[in-house]
Amino acid sequence: MAAAPASALQRFMTVARPYWVGDRRGWAWCFLAGLIVLMLADTQLAVLLNNQTGELTSALAARDAPRFWSAVRAMLWVLAFAVPVFATYYYARDAYANDWRRWLTQRFLDGYLRERRYFHIAAEEIDNPDQRIADDVNTFTGRSLHFLLILLGSLMQLVAFSAVLWSLSHLLVGFLVAYALTGTVLSLGLFGRPLIRLNHWQLKREADLRFRLMRVRENAESIAFYGGEQQERHQLQQRLRAALLNTRKLIRAQFALNLFQRGFSQLSLLVPAVVLSADVLGGRLEVGQAVQAAGAFAAVLGAVSLIIDNFESLSRFVAGIDRLHVMAEALQAAPPEAGIARAQGRELDIKDLTVQAPGSDRVLVEKLSLRVPEGGSLLITGASGCGKSSLLRAIAGLWTQGSGQVSHPPREDVFFLPQRPYLQTGTLRSQLIYPSTQPALDDEALLKILDEVQLRHLAEGEGGLDRTQDWEKLLSGGEQQRLAFARLLVHAPRLAILDEATSALDDANQKRLYERLRQRGTTLISIAHRAAVAGFHRRVLKLKGGGRWTLVRTPRQDTEKTGD
Incomplete structure (x- = not known):
């Protein structure tokens, strides 16, 4: 009643x-x-x-x-x-x-x-x-x-x-x-x-x-x-x-x-x-x-x-x-009851994960099991609308409807890069350290990271790192994505999740940034449509729609698992 x-x-x-x-x-x-x-x-x-x-x-x-x-x-x-x-x-x-x-x-x-x-x-x-x-x-x-x-x-x-x-x-x-x-x-x-x-x-x-x-x-x-x-x-x-x-x-x-x-x-x-x-x-x-x-x-x-x-x-x-x-x-109100169980661990470990679209019974991914060891990498591919971003939301805990278990490092050791970075109106320093409020690195280290992503010119002139701009309007799409990579390098997470995070970059910049993350031993989970991205990952998860999936090693290797 x-x-x-x-x-x-x-x-x-x-x-x-x-x-x-x-x-x-x-x-x-x-x-x-x-x-x-x-x-x-x-x-x-x-x-x-x-x-x-x-x-x-x-x-x-x-x-x-x-x-x-x-x-x-x-x-x-x-x-x-x-x-x-x-x-x-x-x-x-x-x-x-x-x-x-x-x-x-x-x-x-x-x-x-x-x-x-x-x-x-x-x-x-x-x-x-x-x-x-x-x-x-x-x-x-x-x-x-x-x-x-x-x-x-x-x-x-x-x-x-x-x-x-x-x-x-x-x-x-x-x-x-x-x-x-x-x-x-x-x-x-x-x-x-x-x-x-x-x-x-x-x-x-x-x-x-x-x-x-x-x-x-x-x-x-x-x-x-x-x-x-x-x-x-x-x-x-x-x-x-x-x-x-x-x-x-x-x-x-x-x-x-x-x-x-x-x-x-x-x-x-x-x-x-x-x-x-x-x-x-x-x-x-x-x-x-x-x-x-x-x-x-x-x-x-x-x-x-x-x-x-x-x-x-x-x-x-x-x-x-x-x-x-x-x-x-x-x-x-109490948060909605989570059908997907969550746990903390040193690596990403997914067991029997089924992801459903919120508010419906439509299955996007069904019975997915995989493990990405520390320093490993996984590329998620598939046609548009097959559930790639939805799977990332489930891994990050944004979507809870479904079943199975996701184990990953603590939240502070996980960093997400979307295709369109979120940039505030504020100082260059605040963009680099976001979402933190206090910098863990000194100015010299921050400038060195800007060098790595080829954005040192943003800190030149009056204000330096304390220069204030509407960065979303000032920077091109590629510059925004490189600034987002700079954030990732500042925080040095154990697990990085990249959702089309290099779509606006040229091949040379994309290669340099991915190699930088591999040198640091960062675990990588990526979504991308460009074929060149596969070369930076050890395994590829192909989503086929309707909950079906296939997990392979690099394209030249044989299939490991299938969810057909």
Whole structure:
């Protein structure tokens, strides 16, 4: 039986609770207590200002000069405290929200990067995780604190001003309660679910458009070579159209909400005057007391009309909670059960390995057994789509669906080179030592490695190894692959996995780099289509599709094993 969907409060607590019970709980609760103290002081000062406003008005109506100037002095004293308290409260609130955002973003990043969740999460249909971490977390912490504090402030305001209002008019209090309850019920019934749904889709549509624009920027050169501007424009236009269509629906819903909110708030200005008119006109109530009652009425109505006044922001907030809740659950979920067993050893040893495509029963490799001794080499070949890269993913632990066992050296002794290297915008040094953050070699050793891959010129001129560039745009495909080889030489792993890592290199460079790895005694696993690569490997694994395979020694040797 499927579990019932979580309520909005449960989804909120899933995301928010760790901050209040985790390692920052002491600081979080103490700072919140300080904010509440500031809010209490601000509320009490607001009551005093409202009282003095009434006193000031009554003194003017009575033409009593001493009483008027006494009220002015009292109001100035109140303002002297109210202004710094107000400013300090909002400064502290924003600082608190910023700390919460820092903590919660780090928590999401930890989960996102843990156990390669960033790789697997795409298959779970969670769109735009980057936007959820960068934008939705920021909105969540800021809005959560905002709504929590205005809720507490409204309760304080309700208690403080209700006493004032009750002392002036019981009838006004009764009318206020009925008016506020009617408005709240109507706003929830008419605008609640549609606005939340529309805001949820607006967040998704805007993120899709931004992601597509980012893809154009990242692949500008390829698009320019293809002349693909028309296709890209079409794709961008589709996403823009979807965002604008949803925005149009939001505008219509917001128009109806604005009509309701404006009518509700404007009528509230008339209500106190109508209810108290008989007492003022009959001389039973001073004009200043009527002004004081109107101020108290507005304050209490604002407190009990919290949902009505903030309905648009609340609907956007709830939509953002849904997106963060889905991602939080995905990051906290246990990783999928691995059908392929893994073990550590000194060499690559594969036993009865069957690899299946994720989410399907399609077999890519079936019952593969082989051992690559230390310093040995294996070339994987086959037609496009037969499962070569999938086999590498299974060896590296990225794909777990299937059966059998893979034993290989520890992860820090395994290095992977893809066909298109990943290059950051940063220093040349950071490219060489990636993924490490601190270099294990001195500058002289790094420069010597650049010599080996014929890229010494990159370190010449201003900056040297600390020269900063957008290397992906600056370097050609062959230079990028040679820089990736330089990384491999810097880390000196025991096992290197190369997926078409020399496809952009000329034969001379390819031969020199492979021979360099063989001299170091590095175990090599390669995927390649060029026939010349076979000469650098002792055995060749040919994948034939449908799970079938053949393992041979160098092309001039006889077949060792077959998986036909």
